[in-house]
Each structure stands twice: as structure tokens, then as C-alpha cells.
Amino acid sequence: MANRNSRLVTSLSVVSLLMTGTAPAFAEGELNILTWEGYADASAIEPFEKETGCKVNATYVGSNDDFAPKLAAGGGVFDLISPSIDSTAPLIEAGFVEPIDTSKIAEWDNIYEKFRNSGGINKDGEVYGVPYAWGAIAFMYLKDKFETPPTSIAELWNPDLEGKVSLWDDKSALYVAARLNGDTDIYNLTDEQLDAAKKKLAEQRPLIRKYWSTAGELVDLYAAGEVWISNTWAGYQSSLLADKGIEVVEFIPEENAEGWMDSFMIVKGTPNEDCAYKFLNMAVSESGQCAVANVNGYSVANPVAAKNCMTPEQFVALHQDDPDYLDSLLLWENLGERLGDYTNAWNAVKAE
Amino acid sequence: MRLATRNRLSSGGVLSLPLVWTFLFLFIPYAILFIYSFWEKKFPTFVPAFQFGNYLELMVDPQYVRVLLRTIKIAGLVSLLSLLLAYPYAYFLVHKVKRPGVKLVLYMAVVLPLWVSYLLRAYTWKTILGTQGILNSFLVSTGILSEPSSVFLYNQTAMVVTLTYVFIPFMVMPIYAALEKIPGSLTEASRDLGMSAIQTFVRVTLPLSMPGVIAGFTMTFCLSFGDFIAPFLVGGPDGMMIANVIATQFGAALNWPLGSALALVMLVIVLTIITLSDRLQGVGRGKYA
Numbered sequence: 001m002a003n004r005n006s007r008l009v010t011s012l013s014v015v016s017l018l019m020t021g022t023a024p025a026f027a028e029g030e031l032n033i034l035t036w037e038g039y040a041d042a043s044a045i046e047p048f049e050k051e052t053g054c055k056v057n058a059t060y061v062g063s064n065d066d067f068a069p070k071l072a073a074g075g076g077v078f079d080l081i082s083p084s085i086d087s088t089a090p091l092i093e094a095g096f097v098e099p100i101d102t103s104k105i106a107e108w109d110n111i112y113e114k115f116r117n118s119g120g121i122n123k124d125g126e127v128y129g130v131p132y133a134w135g136a137i138a139f140m141y142l143k144d145k146f147e148t149p150p151t152s153i154a155e156l157w158n159p160d161l162e163g164k165v166s167l168w169d170d171k172s173a174l175y176v177a178a179r180l181n182g183d184t185d186i187y188n189l190t191d192e193q194l195d196a197a198k199k200k201l202a203e204q205r206p207l208i209r210k211y212w213s214t215a216g217e218l219v220d221l222y223a224a225g226e227v228w229i230s231n232t233w234a235g236y237q238s239s240l241l242a243d244k245g246i247e248v249v250e251f252i253p254e255e256n257a258e259g260w261m262d263s264f265m266i267v268k269g270t271p272n273e274d275c276a277y278k279f280l281n282m283a284v285s286e287s288g289q290c291a292v293a294n295v296n297g298y299s300v301a302n303p304v305a306a307k308n309c310m311t312p313e314q315f316v317a318l319h320q321d322d323p324d325y326l327d328s329l330l331l332w333e334n335l336g337e338r339l340g341d342y343t344n345a346w347n348a349v350k351a352e
Numbered sequence: 353m354r355l356a357t358r359n360r361l362s363s364g365g366v367l368s369l370p371l372v373w374t375f376l377f378l379f380i381p382y383a384i385l386f387i388y389s390f391w392e393k394k395f396p397t398f399v400p401a402f403q404f405g406n407y408l409e410l411m412v413d414p415q416y417v418r419v420l421l422r423t424i425k426i427a428g429l430v431s432l433l434s435l436l437l438a439y440p441y442a443y444f445l446v447h448k449v450k451r452p453g454v455k456l457v458l459y460m461a462v463v464l465p466l467w468v469s470y471l472l473r474a475y476t477w478k479t480i481l482g483t484q485g486i487l488n489s490f491l492v493s494t495g496i497l498s499e500p501s502s503v504f505l506y507n508q509t510a511m512v513v514t515l516t517y518v519f520i521p522f523m524v525m526p527i528y529a530a531l532e533k534i535p536g537s538l539t540e541a542s543r544d545l546g547m548s549a550i551q552t553f554v555r556v557t558l559p560l561s562m563p564g565v566i567a568g569f570t571m572t573f574c575l576s577f578g579d580f581i582a583p584f585l586v587g588g589p590d591g592m593m594i595a596n597v598i599a600t601q602f603g604a605a606l607n608w609p610l611g612s613a614l615a616l617v618m619l620v621i622v623l624t625i626i627t628l629s630d631r632l633q634g635v636g637r638g639k640y641a
Contacts, residue, residue: 065603072397072606090396090606163502171604208589210506224482226502337395343605344413350592351415351422 030055031275034070035082036262036296037215039132044291048282054275062214063170071096071267079270080279082132085120085261089334092121092128097265099126104277107284110304114326120334121263129263130280131301133292136329137172137258138234143247145228153180153255156229157200162207166221166230169211171342172258173349175330176231177201179255186258187333194345201349211350215240222246233260235297235318252328259329261301293318299326382619388612398609406613416597416614420621423594426508427577430515431523434572435565437516438523442564443557446531462524470518474585477514481505481586506588514586515576522575523568530564531557563633570629574622594618 031054033040040058049055059078061067064087070078071091083091091097102108108116111131115121121129141150145164153176156165167173175186177200183193209226212218219240221227232238234257238248264283266276282288289300290309299318300306306320319325335342392401410416441462449455465473480486481504488500504510534557542552576582580595587593594614601611 063603065600065606068397068606069603072608093396205589209502210587211589213584225484226482226506339395340393340605340607343600343607344415347592347597347600348413348415350589351419351597352590 029053029272029275030057031080031272031279032078033058033080033082033279034061034067034078035059035080035264036061038296039082039262039292041291041295043294044282044287047287048279052275052278054272054278056279067091068094068096076269078267079272079276080264080266082262082264084332085118085263086332086334088120088129088263088265089123089336090339091265092123096268097128098268098270099128100130100266100280101277102127104281105130105284106281107302107305111284111301112303112323112326114331115261115263115301118261118331120261120332121265129265130284131261131263132283132288133296133298133300134259134261134326135236135298136234136252137168137231137260138250139230139253139257140232140238140248140250141229142222143249149249149251150229151251151254153253156231157204157207159207161229163209164226164228165204165207166209166212166218166227167204168231169213169350171335171339171346172231173201173211174198174342174346175258177204184256184330186330187335188338189342191341194341198345198349201346202352205349205352219244222248235299239297256328256330259326259331261331263301385612385615388609389616391609391612393607393609397606406610407617409610410613410617419592419594419597420617422590422592423577426511426515426593427573429512430519430576431569431573433512433516434520434523435569438520438527438568439565442524442527442531445528459524459528462521466521471581473518474514474581477510477517477586478505481510481513505586506591508587508591510586510588511582511591514582515579518582519572519575522571526567526571527561527564530561530567534560566629566632570625574625577622578618
């Protein structure tokens, strides 16, 4: 299996070589990171570069779907990646990432146990990811458009809101519809349940103004008055909207919300392992953790570091004091072989 | 003798770069796509195989045919709308505008937007068509609408309008060229023989300009057929086109084999259209030239 995969990777890298013409050169002491916007913020990266001499180049992804294809298209470019917990298993399985020696991560034991032991980053006794940030896929609405604050997902199916609803263009839409149907085991839906979720989404489609694909797009939709209610990456878009003077309110509905967690993983065969470990240590230290909390408004994986670098208000606002909140979220799971079925179901809704 | 050899050598030298280019960037990628299309999706990625399952799935699962038909419909509407706008414009330029300077300016007005990034031009339509956009502000301020309407943006009409705007130069240019090539003596002769202006247009000018129309139709159709930016920017929940499906198969689903099969189906459709258009143009030439 591993052999076949490595052959696949080799042949794919040959292809990508042919297609691009040049191979990016490895440079010792230089880290190429494939990550989310805000995860390589200057407030943390500049001191890191000065202290360690490791230069950081960040490339940003627009969605979790970008990690695997970029690695499958040929290795040798990136040293570190930061996929969400539902997208890690194929990367581990395909041999794109390396096991992590947790004894080299000074603050490892301070990270939430739930994350350290998560199935998404553990396989056969090895750890493959260093948890970094987390949050909820909450819902949000324009404050001045609702007299009674919505409390249920059902509000996104309210016919009165025709043309004012938006939903993330992602398989997550199926999770939302399934919960509304009362199917709470959203990561193990049966074919019938998946079909029911599909029907529910088809029913909702006339109310949808636009399915949003990027954080910026959702912000634009609210700012242009196109959308009044949607799901959201809790903390992120709402603060971008607040900067524009648009007041939105986030809420966790009765049907609960999904939770996500991003971890940094080391790409197999990186020649910059030293710098990679230095980066991982920085990422879960106070400097890295408070950078992402301040820039993206996300909760962080290391509550001990968070306590030291956050104000008490921020610490509470990001639920770092409240393990029950974290436990209440339906933490994303890898869908394994079912990923194709979920993706096709979501595509079928959009093809109707 | 020596000259002939040198000629052959130099023509080989001139051609070799385009040939290498074509081989590297067209032939090899398509060959790879072709091979992938027989591979098999197997968690976590996909494995080499030789089977027709991907093509079968495209036929069995109705979503693919549905999106394909939708894409053909939108590309067809874009081409039709472009034709309806471009033909009168090109005709006007060739026959009614007498001063070469004015002609040049009007021609460049169509072609010039091609120098501006496609993304930027498509994005601009969002600011025009949006609920708080330019069109709505205009309609509300003139009293035509009492409140802003949301019907202009995020639907298939918005996609057709945007794509028409973006690709219309490819319709104007060949029609303009075809109309300009028609000798003035032919239309004069037709009028001298007692045909009305309309009869002359229908029986002389229009048939002779058909090669330009067909070339323009083919280009706008194929370009909008493969588009995936307009659905993303101005399309609504029913805006997904075939190129977007291919993108999700390569990305979200990590099913490159199915994506490759779909890409090849798309390639075959485009090649069929180009072949048909070539035939049609040949027929036109044979008959009227």
C-alpha cells in the first residue's frame, strides 16, 4: 500500500515537473507553509524569523480541499500544512505527512487532551499533527433584521426569508440539514439519511441567495445587504463585519453546531525538519496562540498559553475557560470512504 | 540543393518550438487525463486501473447530465445574445460609419476590454447588478422601482449577461472581418437588379457573412461552456456549471479519475462543435465563394 502510494506520488511529481517546467529548490532554513490566512501573521512570524533564522513563506488555501490536491500534485514544495481535523486522515493514509515526535514539542502536554487524542491526528500509536486553533461553525444573523433572535437552524428554512439566506458551499451543508432532520450522527449518515438531507437542502434552495465559498465572500454578501442569515466560521467573519460597522450576532442553535480544529502537520521528506519543529513550538506557545486568537478571533489549542497572553475577557469570550463548550460541539470527523458520497450528495443539490 | 536543405532546416527550426510546446502542454496533459479517466477512486486517493466505471457513473447519476445540459443552455444563450448585439454593431461599423477614425475608435471600444483582467470585468457586474448596486440605485432614483430588487444578481440571467459582456469581442471581431471582406459591388449589383435593401441583406450580405457568424458563435460558445468564474461570482444556488463540477472532483472529492472522465467528455463536446463549425464554414465557402 505504502509502496504503491509512493509510486503514485513519484509519478505525479514527474507530471507536475513536466507541467511546471521547474522544481522549486529546497533551501535549508526556509519554511514553506501551506495554511489559512492569518495563521502566519507577522506579529508571530517576524520575531520567530529573527530568533531562529528560519525564513517563513506562507501560501494560503481557500478551503480544506486544497491541501490534498496540492500535495498529491507533487511533493517537495511545502514543509508544513494546517488542515482541519476532517481532512487529515487521507493525508496520513496516503503518506503525505510525517509522524511527529511530541517530546520535541515543549508545551505538548498543555494542549487540550481531547485534541491530543483525537482520531484525526493519531494513527497506529503515532501522532501526526500539532493542534493549533479551533472553533464552531456557528450561525449568524443581521441584528436589525430580527425582532426575536433566531435559536434554531429551522430559521434558515423560513420562507419569509426568501433570498436572504446563505449557506457555506461545503459538505457541511449536509451536516446542517441532517441535524434539522433530527439525524445527529452527522458524520455517519446512512444512505437514507443522506438522501433526506439532500431533499431538505433542495427544499431550501429557493430561499438561498448564494452559497458562500470564502470568508471574504460572506462578508461582502452581508455588507451589500444581500444576506441576513447564514452559517459562519465563529469569530472570524463577524469581527470583519464589525470592522465595517455592520452588527451581526452569532448563535449556536438548538440543533447544536459543528466544531473544527486545525493542526499543523509536517510534510513527508521535508529537508527543514529543524525549522519545522521550531515553528511548531512557536505555534503552540503564547506568541503563536495569541496571534491566531487576535488575528482570526479563533479559540486556541493551548489554554495554558492562552491564559498567559489573553486578557481575562478574551479568555472567556473564546470559551477557553469552558471545556464543556468544546465538548458540546460536534467535532468534525474524517468521513473516510464516505467522503465521495457526501461530496456527490452536495453536488447533486447544486445540480438540481 | 543546398538552399532547399537550408530551407527545410530553417522551417523545421521555426516549427520546432510550437511543436514542442504543443506536445508538452497539450498532448501530454490530455494523454494523462485520458489515462486517469480509467483509474479508480480508492480511499484515501486513487489507484491505477483500467475500467469504465467513471464514464458509467457520468451516465447513470443524473446530476452530471443535468449540469451538462444547463451549461449548454447557458453557453447557447450567451452566444445567441452576443450574436444579436454584435451583428448590428459590426454591420453599423462597416456600412454606416464613414470616417476611418471613428470606425477605429468604435472597433477598439469593443476590443479594448480584452486588455482588462477577466476577473475584474466579471467582478464589476456584481457592483452593477447587486441589491445596493448601480442598476438598482438608478431604477429607484428614477422612480421605476419603489425599492431595490434582488432579481438582477445571483441567478442564471446574471451569468448570461456577464458572460455575454466578457466574450462579445470574440463575436464582433470575426463578423466585422467577414462583413468588411464583402465587395461593395455585390450589394450594388443586387440593388441595381431591383432587390430592396432588406432583400439584399437577407440574400447577399447575410449569407456571405455566415463564416464570421459561425466563427464567432463557436468561440463564444466554447469559451462560456468552459467558464467557472461567472457561476462563482454572479451565479446563484442554481449556477453550478460543468467546469465547477470538475473542480470539485479534483478538489473536495479527491476523485481525479472521475474529474478526468468529465473533462474528456467536455473536450469531446467542444471538439465536436469546432468540427461542425468547420464543416459549416466549408459549406458556406463552397456555395457562395
